[in-house]
Amino acid sequence: MDLNDTPEQAAYREQIRSWLDEHKAQAPVLQGEGALTDPDEILTARRAWQGQLAEGGLAGATWPKEYGGQGVSPVDGVIISQEMRKARVPGILDVIGVGMLGPTIIAHGSDEQKSRYLGPMLHGDEVWCQLFSEPAAGSDLAAVQTRAKLNDDGSWTLNGQKVWTTNAQFAAYGLLLARTNVDIPKHKGMTMFIVPMDGEGVTVRGLRQISGEAEFNEVFFDDVTIPGDSVVGGVDNGWGVGLTTLMFERLTIGLGSEGFGYNGDRFARAIAGDPAAVKDSDVRHQLGEIAAELEAIRWTGYRSISDLQGGQIPGPEFGLAKVTTVNNAVKAGDLIADVLGPEALAEDNEWAYMISFLPGLKSAGGTEEILRNTIGERVLGLPPEPRLDKGIPFSELRAKEKEGAAA
């Protein structure tokens, strides 16, 4: 058991650390004293900071060199995140683009797409958003209904609605999963497109959550026309392309679970000032259980780094870290508010914010139920539930669903 860096990793860490020492004064301040408050200023400052990080080789470091990355291993990528957290500087603005969509374009995009889009994405000049989920296609992503129709001149016309779209309000481009063929089974008739967010017919609307804040958006497409070379990875091959994005999503979330800041130490400090709570055996028991499970997740994270270092992609079971994290944070929110009383629910209280944020996070990136299904099938090898949509053309499937709902 060795938690230390290899000599190469130690040297790389030193290199990252000295870059950060030299540049961290230029990082935008987002919390605490002197923090920026104006949303536009924050956005501008974070774009500029991402550009600097890209110049220094700290953004998209795992991308191949030919696309502006450093070609380093995922473990070196983790080293960068750790050092940035220690230096208390904000991360990159476009985590979704650089962490998930860029790698998808690198894997499936044309040479023209790679040379046009990857550079500005990496530097934060053009922020991207992920246009996958829809009101009726979340965990069952292959149910997307947004239609892309091929025109005679080779262009495509889009109609439909996307939802849960982070950063859409200031994104330059989106990677969009749309249905291009309704006469074949649902997983086969989809295509991935690059869509300019300022195109005519694109409407972005903030989606307010429990807290009142709008971190996500709904995006509407009304007769939006995009050129033929917007297709990524081939017509009707959108599912395969999307799976690449989802794999990178798992890696991004899995290696970043500590980043939420949910840990026993922080939760204990929230109630440690209340002498009655500190003595209360029920409070202690709840805190102990929450803290122990969250501590397990920290070490599960180290296990996944160790696997990566050994050349293995962490298995789907690491997805359970999200379940553990979210469910324990939910319990912690309840415990803290039970101790502190209604004041914990004040609009500007950090715990009120956490309490409001978590119910949605439970479904983000796939609901807990779907995640447990997937892990039960892929890790434990349990048989899937019988499906009613296999092999049925998408058009007939919709008709069957309507019939079923009416019955």
Next chain:
Amino acid sequence: MNLNLSDEQEFLREAARGALSRVKTVEAAREALEDESVLPDLWPMAIEAGWPGLLISEERGGAGLGAYDAMLVAQEAGRVLAPAPLLGPLPASLLLDRGAAKETEAVASGELKAAWLPARPPSTYEPNWTVDPVAGKARAAAPVATVDGDTVTFDGVVAWAPDAGQADVLVVIGQDGSGAAVAGVVEAGADGVSVDHTWRYDVSRRLGTVTLKGATGTKLAVSDEDIAEAWYLTQALIAAESLGTVEAALEVSVAYAKERFTFGRAIGSYQAMKHGLVEILRRQENTRSLLIYAGFAFSDVPAEIAYASSAARSVAGGALDFAARQQIAVHGGIGATWEHDAPLTFRRAQLSRRLVGGTGDATDRVADELFAGRGPSAQAA
């Protein structure tokens, strides 16, 4: 960062698995419920495998291995519900070695069987060293220790101590008038020592309730920290045993869920069944992660031993409770009968959660360490 087992650790684990596979321990755990004498004596196996000296330093005849290595052996014992002498002997050996006791080499070689009588270190709201009581919610006072030069005399009762009934020498922890912990080595056959060898519900765990009336032995030169470490080692070993038991329960349950059909399909395809099995997996993997943390704390961060091993015991205890009940549920009615091994897992879970402080005390200790500002500070590089 490399958290994989070393070649030596793989070998240690495989050797333990191999040795344990030569004895029908699960069958014995069932049959001995009716006739305790059929329970195999695993001391000869333990001696052959070198477990008694695992934690004893090489210059005193041991293997000089660490807590994590001991946990690997415990995990294998837990997989097959083996009555392996680990919870009593290993923490005893740690203290004997630390105190450079004259018995250490004989214990390392297996000539002398040692067990410790677990004593819980003080916490914020329990300032005394305490032991498991015969009954009731209140902790019992640790035996009263009266020191006279190199000898120490103990008076008190320690209930439900693992492996105490088989030991030749007992490592007793008492408290002197000043509140300090005192460890002493007392021969099991010495005047004033009576050991009630017993078991409850899970016959594969041998227990002893020890009564000390003016029992005199040799004072052991160890610190309070050493004694506390023995307590947390016991917690970590119980957690490791639990992980092994959970692994076995999950494997058996998953296999059954694939082959048992109802309404024309395998029961493992039903979401309710699948989610229950994945919940075992989730708790199992959380336990595995915390055992790595506990192992790391024992070898590298002594200040976090209490927190890490208590967290491991807490999560492992929950995992074992859950897995034991889920295993019965997956198997339906048959899972609640002697036709199946599931009741043996259940018996193990029921007893384990109530031994050596109990799972709940470990959970409370996690909170105590956090409130006292002794949570995790060391981050991996």
